[in-house]
Amino acid sequence: MHIEVRDLVKTFGDVAAVNKASFQIQNGHLVGLLGPSGGGKTSILRMLAGLEQPTAGEIYFDGKLVNPIPVQDRGIGFVFQHYALFKHMTVFENVAYGLKVKKQKRQAINERVYELLQLIGLEGTENKYPHQLSGGQRQRVAFARALAPKPRLLLLDEPFAAIDAKVRKELRLWLRNLINQFGTTTIFVTHDQDEAMEVADDLIIVQKGRVEQQGAPWDIYNHPASAFVASFIGESNKLKAPVALQGFPELSAYRAGGEWQEGTQVFIRPEAIELRATHHPQTAEAGEPGKITHVHFRGDAWYVEVELAGGMTLFTYQPLHQEALQAGDSVSVFIQQLFVFAPSDIRILENRSRKGQRRLYVYPTTEKRSGSK
Amino acid sequence: MRSLFILLTVLLFVLILVLPFLGILAGAGAEGFAAIYEALMRPESLHALQVSFIIVLIVTLCNGVLGILFSLQMVRGPWLAGWLRPLLNAIVDLPFAVSPVIGGLMIILLFGPNTLLGAFFENVGFKIVFALPGMVMATIFVTFPLMIRELVPVLTELGQTAEEASATLGAGPIRTFFRVTWPSIRWAVYYGLALTAARAIGEFGAVLVVSGNIVKQTQTATTLVYQDSIDQNLVAANSVALLLGLISIVILLFLEWMKKRKEDQLHAH
Structure with missing residues (x-):
């Protein structure tokens, strides 16, 4: 899905978390929103999802203004930093949730859930509850749950932040391959530049609510457009x-x-x-x-x-x-x-x-x- | 020294809890079981118990729905800017701080027969004061904070991300509430309902003021006990009191069990 964001503004009280951010994302790209903590990345992501209403500015999906469309009708998948799995539901029920909402047939739901469980390497856990899984497993279930209804845009909010370093590395390569396989347009937020460089096709550097630079990791590293980018990306x-x-x-x-x-x-x-x-x-x-x-x-x-x-x-x-x-x-x-x-x-x-x-x-x-x- | 404290505690416990209850038991049983049965089967007893039951039922239902809606707004209402939330928070606790009698009085002052509102409702055939609606209102006033105080901390700890996740998966607000929020707050709601019911059964002051304590009309179980004791009908007073006491004990045991369930649910994350 092609995404366009124009002069997006979000203020909380007197503080502008996002201040006239504009960018475009091509269909099928895997884009990292990278910047220091508190720079407005998560606010941008949440506005794309519809979880937050912009104070000003427009968001277009495939050229269509989506500002007035509520979260549940935007056709997105969202993966939260702390997984946000439904703790009273089994792994199967978690992954099936979005499909049930879409009123799919039970047969189709079963097929899709087992297909995804196989893909995330968690076959056999369908009857377990989230608290019986490790952090990395929970995050994979969260991916599967978000991917199940075949969203056209996948949004990930610091997806690896709560996972320990070694698993994190494996998981991000796994995620990259998974997303390439699906070809879903994906935006993920991170403050970890290694993660961003390793996973993303394109980076959007966000600081103080503004887009500092957008481009391929190589370009951003070798041709930083501002002193901030030069000091923030790489050493x-x-x-x-x-x-x-x-x-x-x-x-x-x-x-x-x-x-x-x-x-x-x-x-x-x-x-x-x-x-x-x-x-x-x-x-x-x-x-x-x-x-x-x-x-x-x-x-x-x-x-x-x-x-x-x-x-x-x-x-x-x-x-x-x-x-x-x-x-x-x-x-x-x-x-x-x-x-x-x-x-x-x-x-x-x-x-x-x-x-x-x-x-x-x-x-x-x-x-x-x-x-x- | 330590044994002295233990002794003091036990003494106090016996003095203010065990003895009075034994007193009621003895008072009720003074003339045998038949007398207790007879006292409870008096028409005014049956009517009073029925009135109490109706009030408890309505109040518990109202408090359940109102409490959930109110708590959701309290924790998440985006319109509750800055100073409004703490203010509302304080107002919710008002019934805890104010004597129930004053609560009842406020209802009389608002809806009494000589007031504008009272006259209006009376004209359309809806009597509030000295009738069931007023008694229900008085009991809601007294029990209002119980549900909210149970739910607000649970909702706060729960956070909103699971609900947001539900929305991103395409679910509307109603499905999200029943499929995602409700299973997490269920036990807190049940606990709040039981507390409300227990408190509503025992409510005396506010109801006495509002009801006028009219026999076989607006008399509740607690005001009947009061009436009987004034009339020196001690066996009857003690019998009804004993029944109320037993109901309270059952609810308390139920609450204990529920608290355990609630904690188990909170810690199974």
Whole structure:
């Protein structure tokens, strides 16, 4: 189902939970609404479902205005954070509920319920009650219950938040496959970016009730449209004060004395930082001199903190197969790329001292990129 | 020291609970079982018990329906903004704080024969004061908070997500109430109904004021006990009191059993 949301507003008292959010979702897409807690994601989801009435703005399903349509007639499936299973009903009765509401024949109901139970791997539990199931099993029953009446839009509110870490990982891959199999347009809310990146075709980054950016995870990670997105998605070093970095002559344009210009923020992704021991023969390229201050084993990489000569500290990850660094080592710090967010423009600067790879992206400011049109 | 406290507790218990009940038992049985039977089979006794029964039935039904509707609004009513909810909350408890006699008096002041409303209803042939409607109203006034105080905490703890889930699955409000909400609040409702019935049977003050205590018309079991004791007809007074006491004990035991069911249901999540 094609979804369009136009200038959606929801206020609770004086607080605007959602403030002119607009976006479109293509039929069959699996979209993650991602943002910090309290950013308005759940309110948007609940308004799409009809569980909450918008203060202003319109919601269209397949071009049809659905604002006046009550929840029960919107043809959606909703999975709640804490499952919200009917605790006095068995697994079978839970899954069959939506079908019974639709007054389907008993035979058809039985077939559909057993088909779904098989799909979620819970055959044999049909006569159990929700309190006899584990958290992960309950959540799967909740999915089955929502999917049973074949909704055209599936809405998931933090579907994995109440499940422990290991099960969560399995469950989200399982869910992704399940949804791909059904081809149902799906929107899920999460504050966990790993989850969002792993599951979604498309991300909508929501903050303070607004859509900051919409796009594929790759685009959002590599071309963040705002300082917020750059700092929220993935990890970043924020350069608090300007320093002259070799290979980035453009940076001086954003300086105002010892500070950045008003409203300017500069970020470096940890993977854009290369560290080389100074005695290394390959240290031909220019880099900043620095000193390792902290090394920490993370399992799949070393977490390394390095202090530049100017006093600035950066963190990065050093692959295990590379030479192990130790605190106190002198290194050459080579920065490949950085993000600049200024009121006038947003730029991804590439290090100019590395010849042949010189690239420069310039694209318009937040307003034009973050919108849906 | 500890045994002293235990002794004090037992003494108090005997003094204010066991002795009076034994007193009633002895008073009723003073002239044998036949006298008890005879006292209960007097026409005025039968009539009074019947009036009490009718009042209890109507009040319990009214309180059941009103209490559920009121509690739902209390917990979920979106129109209850800010200060309105605490205010309503306080007003619900008013009958607990106000003497039942005052409750009865308020009904007389509102619907008495000399008032505008009372005269109006009397003209259309609907007598309120010194008749059953007034007694029912007085008893509803006294028992009103019981149901709501039972239901509100249960509804609050229950939350709304199961109902929302029901709505997203296509169910309308009526189906949602009966299939999803009702099974979860059922025992609390039964408990509230039993409490209401127990309280309604024993109601005296408000009913006495409103009913006028007219023999074989508006006399209830409790006002009959009062009448009999004034008339020095102690065996009769004690017999009716004994019956009322036994009914209360049965309801109490029933409540105990129900409380267990209610707790079991709450904890089976």
